[in-house]
Amino acid sequence: MLEIKNLHASIDGKEILRGVDLVVPTGEVHAIMGPNGSGKSTLSYVLSGRDGYDVTEGEIIFDGSDIVEMPAEERAAAGVFLAFQYPLEIPGVATMTFLKAALNAQRKARGEAELTTPDFIRRVKVASEKLNVSQEMLRRPLNVGFSGGEKKRNEILQMALLEPKLAILDETDSGLDIDALRVVSEGVNSLRSPERSMLVITHYQRLLDHIVPDKVHVMSAGRIVRTGGPELALELEAKGYADYAGEAA
Amino acid sequence: MNAEPRILRTQAEETLALEFAAARTQLPGSPAIAAARESAFATFQKLGLPHRRTEAWRYTDLRALLRTMPPLAVGATAEVSSLADPLPGLDRARLVVVDGIFRPDLSDLNGIDGVTVRPLVDLLQASDARIGQQIATLNDAVVSLNSALMIGGVSIEVPAGARIERAIEIAHVTSSAVASHVRNIVTVGADASVRLLETHVGPAGSAYQANIVTEATVGDRAKVIWAKLQSEGNAAVHLGTLAVTIGTETQFDHLTLMIGATVSRAQTFVTYSGENARAGLFGATMLRGKQHADIALSVDHAVPNGASRELFKAVMDGRSEGVFQGRIIVRPDAQKTDGRMMTQGLLLSEDASFFVKPELEIFADDVQCAHGATSGEIDDDILFYLLSRGIPRPEAETLLVTAFLAEAIEGLGDEAIGDAFEEISRNWLATRGQEAA
Numbered sequence: 001m002l003e004i005k006n007l008h009a010s011i012d013g014k015e016i017l018r019g020v021d022l023v024v025p026t027g028e029v030h031a032i033m034g035p036n037g038s039g040k041s042t043l044s045y046v047l048s049g050r051d052g053y054d055v056t057e058g059e060i061i062f063d064g065s066d067i068v069e070m071p072a073e074e075r076a077a078a079g080v081f082l083a084f085q086y087p088l089e090i091p092g093v094a095t096m097t098f099l100k101a102a103l104n105a106q107r108k109a110r111g112e113a114e115l116t117t118p119d120f121i122r123r124v125k126v127a128s129e130k131l132n133v134s135q136e137m138l139r140r141p142l143n144v145g146f147s148g149g150e151k152k153r154n155e156i157l158q159m160a161l162l163e164p165k166l167a168i169l170d171e172t173d174s175g176l177d178i179d180a181l182r183v184v185s186e187g188v189n190s191l192r193s194p195e196r197s198m199l200v201i202t203h204y205q206r207l208l209d210h211i212v213p214d215k216v217h218v219m220s221a222g223r224i225v226r227t228g229g230p231e232l233a234l235e236l237e238a239k240g241y242a243d244y245a246g247e248a249a
Numbered sequence: 250m251n252a253e254p255r256i257l258r259t260q261a262e263e264t265l266a267l268e269f270a271a272a273r274t275q276l277p278g279s280p281a282i283a284a285a286r287e288s289a290f291a292t293f294q295k296l297g298l299p300h301r302r303t304e305a306w307r308y309t310d311l312r313a314l315l316r317t318m319p320p321l322a323v324g325a326t327a328e329v330s331s332l333a334d335p336l337p338g339l340d341r342a343r344l345v346v347v348d349g350i351f352r353p354d355l356s357d358l359n360g361i362d363g364v365t366v367r368p369l370v371d372l373l374q375a376s377d378a379r380i381g382q383q384i385a386t387l388n389d390a391v392v393s394l395n396s397a398l399m400i401g402g403v404s405i406e407v408p409a410g411a412r413i414e415r416a417i418e419i420a421h422v423t424s425s426a427v428a429s430h431v432r433n434i435v436t437v438g439a440d441a442s443v444r445l446l447e448t449h450v451g452p453a454g455s456a457y458q459a460n461i462v463t464e465a466t467v468g469d470r471a472k473v474i475w476a477k478l479q480s481e482g483n484a485a486v487h488l489g490t491l492a493v494t495i496g497t498e499t500q501f502d503h504l505t506l507m508i509g510a511t512v513s514r515a516q517t518f519v520t521y522s523g524e525n526a527r528a529g530l531f532g533a534t535m536l537r538g539k540q541h542a543d544i545a546l547s548v549d550h551a552v553p554n555g556a557s558r559e560l561f562k563a564v565m566d567g568r569s570e571g572v573f574q575g576r577i578i579v580r581p582d583a584q585k586t587d588g589r590m591m592t593q594g595l596l597l598s599e600d601a602s603f604f605v606k607p608e609l610e611i612f613a614d615d616v617q618c619a620h621g622a623t624s625g626e627i628d629d630d631i632l633f634y635l636l637s638r639g640i641p642r643p644e645a646e647t648l649l650v651t652a653f654l655a656e657a658i659e660g661l662g663d664e665a666i667g668d669a670f671e672e673i674s675r676n677w678l679a680t681r682g683q684e685a686a
Contacts, residue, residue: 048637051629076639088634092652101648102638109639141652158638 001026001197002047002166007058009046016042018222019058024166027194031208032201033233034219035241040201041085043219044170047199048082049075063165076102077109079165083155083172090142095154098142099124103161127160131187149180156187167191168199173207185210205237220244262298264318269397272321276400278373285381289396296390305389306514308572308604309543314512315486319426319457322348324400327424329355335448335480339669341416348422349400349429360415364443369402369432377404379434383464383492387518391488395462398430402461405445409438409468416444416474416666421461423451423485428458439468439496444663445475449489449509451482458486465493469523472500474663476670481509483538490516497523504661506670507534507542508677514543521555521583531660532561533670535677536569536601543572550583553613559590562657564650565601566681576608579616586616594624595653597646647678 002024009017016039024030034040046053047060049072059066067075090098103123104114115123128138131153143151152172159167169188173181188211192198200211208216208230216232217224225244226232258266269290276286298315299306327348344366345355351368358366372380384392403419419433437443451457459481467473481487487510495501505515519528532544548557563571577588594603607620627649635645654674658667 050633050637071642072633072636073639073641073645076637082637084634084637088628088631090631090634090649090652092655093648097648098635098638101640101644102635105641105644106639109641162638 001063002199003061005059005061007046007060008056009042009053010056011042011053015056016222017046020222020224022217022224024197024199026197028214029192029198029200029211031213031216031233032199032219033203033205033216033236035244036203038219039222040219041170044082044168044199044201047168048072048080073105074109076162077106081159081162081164081167083152083159083167083169085171085174087143087151087155089144089146091144093142095138095140095142096124099158099161102158106162123161127157130190131157131160132183133157148175149177149183152176152180152184153187156184156191160187160191165195166197166199168201170201171203172200173202173204181207181210205233208233218244259298259312261315261318262294265394266294268318268321272398276398277370279376281376282373282380286397289393292388293390293393293397296388296393299390303390305545305574308570308574309512309514309541311391314541315458319428321398322400322427322429324348324350326350326352329422329424335450335478335673336446336669339416339665341418341446343418343420344403344405345420345422346402346431348424348427349402349431351401351403361413361417363408363411364413364417365404365406365408367404369399369404369434372404372434377434379436379464379466380432381464383466383494383518384462384490387492389490389516391460391514392462392490395430395432395460395490399432399462400430402431402433404434405436407437407441407443409440411438411441411443413441413443416446418446418448421447421449421459423455423457423459423482425452426455426457429460431459431461433461433463435463435465437465437467437471437473440470441468442472443474444666445473446478446666447475448478449481449487451485453482454484455482456484457482458488460488462490463492465491467493467495467499467501469496470498471496473502474661474666475501475503476661476663476666477503477505477515478670478673479505479507479509479513479515480673481513483509483511485510487513487515489514490518492518494520494522495526495528497525499523499526501526502529502531502661502663504531504533504658504666504670505544506658506673507532507536507544508673510542511539512541514545516545518547518549519557520549521552524552524554526555528557529660529662530557530559531657532563532573533654533657533674534561534563534571535654535674536563536571537566537681538569539567540569541572542570543574546575547578548576548588549578549580550586550588551580553582553584553586555583556587557589558660559588560657560660561592562595562654563593563603564595564597564654565603566597568598568600570602570604572604574606574608575620576610577618577620579611579613579618581612584613584615586613586618588616588618590620592622593653595650596624596626643678643681647675650678651675
């Protein structure tokens with residue numbers, strides 16, 4: 001599904017990713033852990049096509065083709081989804097309007113018919129009930145006045161509706177209390193499927209108690225420096241990132 | 250040595266002097282009106298066209314912008330080639346004014362029973378006291394010029410207690426490259442309720458000038474929704490003035506949407522004559538190319554317990570210039586006044602400019618007045634959020650610009666008019682780069 005080869009990327013001339021190699025096979029959930037400043041969030045932005053990052057070397061093979069030159073909106077339509085660490089508030093754009101615009105834009109880009117309004121509403125209803133997203137939240141402007149937990153649930157709702165092939169979850173646990181973490185994790189787990197890959201980026205191990213990964217990668221100083229099974233997360237929790245600090249400096 | 254300062258006139262001012270001299274005996278109205286025209290033209294000559302040192306006009310230098318004047322509209326019945334309806338889908342009665350002449354043959358007065366509509370000429374012949382009443386103290390050259398040269402317009406009288414459901418539009422149409430001076434008189438009786446629209450259109454590519462002055466009074470406890478759409482042709486100059494006095498416990502909500510013309514100015518003067526009146530004043534401006542649009546607002550709290558809300562938004566692309574000047578005056582007696590003014594500019598291009606000048610003149614001590622102004626670009630983070638969900642860039646920008654303007658448009662509090670105006674803002678970005686003025 002996703003194969004990253006020797007990926008180098010910089011912003012404002014400063015190299016952040018220094019040769020990332022990573023393979024996430026279809027249907028697997030991989031976690032990326034690492035100290036602050038190791039390049040985890042940059043990797044999520046570069047994968048989803050944010051402007052301002054220069055990929056200076058390497059390839060991102062997604063679903064068989066290199067997407068390095070592909071703009072963000074085309075990657076989304078092709079099946080890449082980023083759940084934001086800090087979802088944006090957009091006053092004046094109703095949540096439902098946003099969801100419909102996104103869903104139909106992606107369908108259109110893939111040559112599929114736009115959803116009828118009743119069909120769209122039915123899909124939102126089914127997905128929102130699972131995630132405890134109220135009708136009242138859906139009527140509000142996007143993320144405006146939402147609590148941290150509501151914003152993250154709204155991200156997972158978008159993921160459920162857009163049905164990506166690759167979901168990148170950037171620090172989805174940040175700002176969540178235990179109950180909200182459980183709701184969000186259950187939402188993510190319900191979306192695990194043999195056709196869908198996930199890349200879970202987190203600083204802390206606790207999210208991985210709820211979303212158990214197939215593999216854990218440790219990122220430091222812009223590279224993947226170690227790969228292991230779920231037990232690697234526990235080891236990092238116990239020992240910290242001190243062993244990798246040298247490479248981050 | 251002659252101590253008289255020599256007044257240097259611009260070519261446009263010279264042309265106007267010649268035109269007034271030639272037209273003065275033919276302009277409509279009673280002898281009293283004719284005398285008022287002379288006096289108004291003398292005022293105009295004394296003031297001259299506004300320029301950079303005219304404080305109220307400092308960002309719209311007409312002396313520099315109006316190099317030449319097109320000929321005065323002559324009042325003949327001009328042919329109007331079919332002009333697209335600027336507000337399709339919005340049901341309303343239409344009073345069509347072409348080059349300043351009210352045209353019953355083109356108008357639709359159905360569904361407004363009880364409302365009296367008359368051509369301005371009738372009021373001019375009768376020396377109607379309402380002509381000139383609301384603008385008497387403005388000392389504005391463009392308004393004085395209008396008083397000297399006004400050729401027509403309409404009068405709308407909504408009787409006391411009337412509830413008029415169907416919106417009433419004054420549709421100002423310019424047919425060709427002329428200068429027209431239009432005067433409208435609107436009188437809303439006590440306890441009445443009415444929704445008014447004024448639209449301004451004309452042919453693309455035609456360097457016409459439209460100078461429209463509307464004088465209005467809103468009776469006690471009346472409720473008025475008033476929406477103006479300035480959608481003039483892309484080579485036109487639009488100079489619009491509304492001077493309105495609102496009575497006790499009135500609710501007056503006004504929206505100005507500016508999208509057309511190459512140079513435009515919309516002046517709104519609101520005076521409170523009775524207590525506990527509330528005014529909501531909103532604006533949405535969309536500019537591109539080299540367009541210049543100036544919204545000037547003056548809210549005069551002359552009596553206690555008045556409230557006003559002002560929200561003005563402007564989106565500027567290309568090399569356009571947006572201007573907002575907002576003045577809130579709180580007279581010594583106007584205690585407990587509550588005034589809040591906010592102006593926000595969104596720049597879509599590095600070459601666009603936005604000039605904002607809030608002016609608060611507060612002479613009472615127990616008041617709440619606030620003003621704020623912001624100016625910025627589309628937020629990169631927000632744009633990326635939309636792109637990352639698969640929404641293409643043009644659609645994402647349209648969503649954000651529409652949302653930005655919607656807050657001001659929805660402030661008017663009229664769903665049907667708001668929807669029609671929002672449609673205009675949605676369509677605006679869709680034609681980005683196509684019709685740069």
